[in-house]
Amino acid sequence: MSRLAYLGPEGTFTEEALRLMEPNAERLPCATVSAALNACRSGEADGAVVPLENSLEGAITTTLDEFAWGEPLLISAELLLPVRFSLLARPDTSLWHIKRVYTHPAAITQCRAFLARELPDAVVVAAPSTAAAAQEVSLPGSPYDAAIAARIAGEHYGLVEVVADIGDRSDTETRFVRVSRPGPLPEPTGSDRTTLVVFLADDHPGALLEMLTEFSMRGVNLSRIESRPTGEGIGRYFFHFDFEGHVADARVGEAISGLHRVCGEVRFLGSYPRADGVAPQIKRGTADTEFAEASDWLARVRAGQV
Numbered sequence: 001m002s003r004l005a006y007l008g009p010e011g012t013f014t015e016e017a018l019r020l021m022e023p024n025a026e027r028l029p030c031a032t033v034s035a036a037l038n039a040c041r042s043g044e045a046d047g048a049v050v051p052l053e054n055s056l057e058g059a060i061t062t063t064l065d066e067f068a069w070g071e072p073l074l075i076s077a078e079l080l081l082p083v084r085f086s087l088l089a090r091p092d093t094s095l096w097h098i099k100r101v102y103t104h105p106a107a108i109t110q111c112r113a114f115l116a117r118e119l120p121d122a123v124v125v126a127a128p129s130t131a132a133a134a135q136e137v138s139l140p141g142s143p144y145d146a147a148i149a150a151r152i153a154g155e156h157y158g159l160v161e162v163v164a165d166i167g168d169r170s171d172t173e174t175r176f177v178r179v180s181r182p183g184p185l186p187e188p189t190g191s192d193r194t195t196l197v198v199f200l201a202d203d204h205p206g207a208l209l210e211m212l213t214e215f216s217m218r219g220v221n222l223s224r225i226e227s228r229p230t231g232e233g234i235g236r237y238f239f240h241f242d243f244e245g246h247v248a249d250a251r252v253g254e255a256i257s258g259l260h261r262v263c264g265e266v267r268f269l270g271s272y273p274r275a276d277g278v279a280p281q282i283k284r285g286t287a288d289t290e291f292a293e294a295s296d297w298l299a300r301v302r303a304g305q306v
């Protein structure tokens, strides 16, 4: 049985993604995304599940920077999880009692309209994760009146749902990836994705175009390109690329060789099966059967049986 590290405590969206990806894995909750990745690097865990991007907010920059600068890791799987936020509080709390809200910064930005409309005077404080916020609010004497988290986190920590679905959009999804220490790659499936980090050798006119040409001339379809600051001053960036195909496909392999010729450094982050659609929403977190059913359904979708 594999042991997977994740941003805890129990009840985070990351835990939900992990349970859908590997329902039988032993789960190791960690305080931060970096701590989860370090648990994988050190061998304390066999792998880790971390968020990579959100359909509303964009990149999870901690994850991108860990992948670029930290000890190398390989992505072996991905999952698209529907993200629905609830306003959770201790029993008998009404909306008008809520003066202090605690939640993860990603939830604050994804629930901005609700907070401005319904709780314009509330102080909103950043928490290490949505479930950490729910756990804190459940404690007697907590300085917070409510948490924003998944409904299953409320169930887990004995909170009630004051308002459901408070996200700015009702179709938001977060992409999670499972990573492990460098080793054998997943076999090509015919529907794969490859992820790279690329550092430029020097800044010159057309540098970005040269990189993009390596993909376009071979008909490789890019699905994400993200620039991140190198930290060396304004105007200095490195790039994350996601594209369709597996490194074992000739045109993908050739595009990567081409990038090595035109760029300073190319870090390969893995070739892995592409997620086919968004995972089902889990409504009752404590029910293992619901996770097992959803995870079976995902496996059947992957096998082309649905």
Ligand SMILES: O=C(O)C(=O)C[C@]1(C(=O)O)C=C[C@@H](O)C=C1
Pocket: 007, 011, 012, 013, 014, 015, 051, 054, 060, 083, 104, 106, 107, 128, 129, 130, 131, 174
């Ligand atoms: O706090 C959590 O529940 C997480 O799993 C982290 C996280 C994130 O980092 O974006 C994951 C999904 C949601 O977008 C909100 C928070």
